[in-house]
Amino acid sequence: MAFVAGVFGSMLGVGGGIIMVPMLSLAFGVPIKVAIATSIVCVIATSTMAQTTFVSRGMTNVRLGMLLEVATSVGAVAGGVTAVLIDGRVLQLGFAAVLVYVAWQMNRRGGDVTPVRTGVLEAAYYDPAAGHDVEYGVRRPRLGFVLSLGAGNISGLLGVGGGAFKVPIMNLLMGVPLKATIATSNLMIGVTAAAGAAIFYGRGYMDPYYAVPAALGILAGARLGPRLAVRLSARALGIIFQVVLTVFAVLMLLRGLGLGL
Amino acid sequence: MEPVERVIRGILLCGIALSVALMAAGLVLGVARGAGLPRGVVPLAELPRGLAALRPAAYLSLGLIVLIGTPFVRVAGSLVIFVKQRDGRYVLVTASVLLVMCLGVALGKA
Numbered sequence: 001m002a003f004v005a006g007v008f009g010s011m012l013g014v015g016g017g018i019i020m021v022p023m024l025s026l027a028f029g030v031p032i033k034v035a036i037a038t039s040i041v042c043v044i045a046t047s048t049m050a051q052t053t054f055v056s057r058g059m060t061n062v063r064l065g066m067l068l069e070v071a072t073s074v075g076a077v078a079g080g081v082t083a084v085l086i087d088g089r090v091l092q093l094g095f096a097a098v099l100v101y102v103a104w105q106m107n108r109r110g111g112d113v114t115p116v117r118t119g120v121l122e123a124a125y126y127d128p129a130a131g132h133d134v135e136y137g138v139r140r141p142r143l144g145f146v147l148s149l150g151a152g153n154i155s156g157l158l159g160v161g162g163g164a165f166k167v168p169i170m171n172l173l174m175g176v177p178l179k180a181t182i183a184t185s186n187l188m189i190g191v192t193a194a195a196g197a198a199i200f201y202g203r204g205y206m207d208p209y210y211a212v213p214a215a216l217g218i219l220a221g222a223r224l225g226p227r228l229a230v231r232l233s234a235r236a237l238g239i240i241f242q243v244v245l246t247v248f249a250v251l252m253l254l255r256g257l258g259l260g261l
Numbered sequence: 262m263e264p265v266e267r268v269i270r271g272i273l274l275c276g277i278a279l280s281v282a283l284m285a286a287g288l289v290l291g292v293a294r295g296a297g298l299p300r301g302v303v304p305l306a307e308l309p310r311g312l313a314a315l316r317p318a319a320y321l322s323l324g325l326i327v328l329i330g331t332p333f334v335r336v337a338g339s340l341v342i343f344v345k346q347r348d349g350r351y352v353l354v355t356a357s358v359l360l361v362m363c364l365g366v367a368l369g370k371a
Contacts, residue, residue: 041325048273048331055262055270062265066339066354073361077368194332195362199369201302201329208321209298212284215328219277 002214005042006221010050011229012241013182014163015043015189022251030210037200038210040193045215047190049222054183057230058125061180064138064170065187067121068148072162075152076192092256095154099249102168103242112178112234113171125180129233139175147173155192163189164248167241178234178241183226265342272338276331280324287320333362 001023009015017039024035054060118137127134138144147169155162166185170176176184200206229237262270291298299318302325303311311319340355 041328044328044332048277048328048335052270052273052277055266055273058262058266060266062263062269062339063351063354066351066358069336069358070354070361073358073365077361077365190332191336191358191362194329195365195369197329198366201326202366202369204301204304206302206322206325207300208287208302208318208325209300211325212287212298212321215325216281216284219281 002042002217003221006046006049006218007225007228008221008244009043009046009163009218010186010222010225011182011232012163012225012237012244013167013185013189014244015039015046015193017043019247019251024210028210030207033200033205034207034210037197037205038207038214040197040200041206041211041215042218043189043193044197045218046222046225047186047193049219050186050226051183051190053223053226053230054186057183057226058123059180059183059230060187061121061123061138061176061184062187064121064123064176065184067141068145068166068170068184069188069191071145071148072152072155072166072188072192073195075149075154076156076162076195078153078156089256089258091154092252096249096252096256099164099245099252102164102172103245103249105172106168106238106242106245109172112238113175115177116175118175123180127179127230127234129231134177134180136175136177136180140173144169144174152192162192164245178237179229182229182237186226264346265339268338268342269335272335273331276327276334280327280331283320283324283327287317287322287324290315290320291317333359336362 005020020039020042021035024030024038025032051060115134115136116139117135118139120141121138124133124135151162151165151169163185166188167181170181170184171178294317296317299321302322303319308319308323312323336355336359340352340359343351343355
């Protein structure tokens with residue numbers, strides 16, 4: 001199971017905590033906090049292993065990732081403030097609605113964004129599926145930064161990594177091609193997860209009985225995922241991503257309605 | 262690859278190798294002692310003694326700590342490279358990320 005999670009998570013730039021946590025706690029009877037701690041370790045393993053491939057292929061936009069990490073990590077730390085202001089259930093339902101909207105937008109667009117050179121955080125990578133280099137610049141960096149604050153905040157609140165938000169923000173809004181988006185989101189989720197994992201470790205929720213086999217499985221799976229992501233066409237990746245987003249949305253909807261987790 | 266990308270890749274590979282080696286050592290020790298996987302991690306303060314006593318839980322815990330620490334080291338490593346390149350803006354950006362990560366850990370403990 002951890003192997004499969006590693007393949008999918010690293011292929012799509014998401015951590016998969018939203019699937020991992022209910023699966024561990026419902027199917028394996030793991031206490032919820034231990035399940036969250038295990039899932040966070042898995043996110044770190046996914047990100048770390050996948051980056052060794054993505055970075056060497058030049059797909060990760062390190063500078064863009066660093067810049068948005070400021071926003072997502074500040075947002076995540078500030079999560080506690082928002083928790084007082086908004087009801088958790090309202091947030092979950094809102095989260096589900098946003099995911100559905102994003103999946104629909106990606107579907108409507110059909111293919112990947114058309115790369116434009118903007119002079120901002122420009123980068124290029126070789127796309128083996130398309131058979132040529134893709135050069136792109138980043139659009140709307142300020143708006144992307146502000147929305148990333150929100151994404152970090154929500155992910156901090158709901159205990160999910162937030163890759164599902166980071167990918168659409170970079171791809172749809174900032175005009176970063178899907179493959180570079182996935183690689184960069186994958187880099188970013190490791191940062192948020194590491195801070196969270198350190199806290200869970202200190203509080204004694206980390207259990208090697210679950211975390212070690214899960215981490216090893218993820219590390220193996222996350223060697224394969226990025227290779228698939230590199231080879232698949234951006235269109236196919238987009239479709240897989242939409243399906244996963246829809247699954248996430250359904251899970252969040254169930255949670256928000258108080259069914260399941 | 263850019264210098265910063267080379268350094269990031271190097272740090273991540275070392276982190277994975279070290280963490281997997283420690284976890285494997287913990288698993289081997291666990292099997293050798295006929296015990297299954299231990300429950301619960303070893304608190305930081307007791308790690309050195311556990312490692313010296315070849316306790317499987319200590320090795321598994323340290324493996325997890327190395328894995329969790331790798332993204333911290335990755336950000337710190339990028340910071341060093343940006344400082345070397347005198348890339349003022351990204352020194353600031355990367356330092357902020359590191360600061361917020363540590364702040365998050367500190368706040369979470371309270």
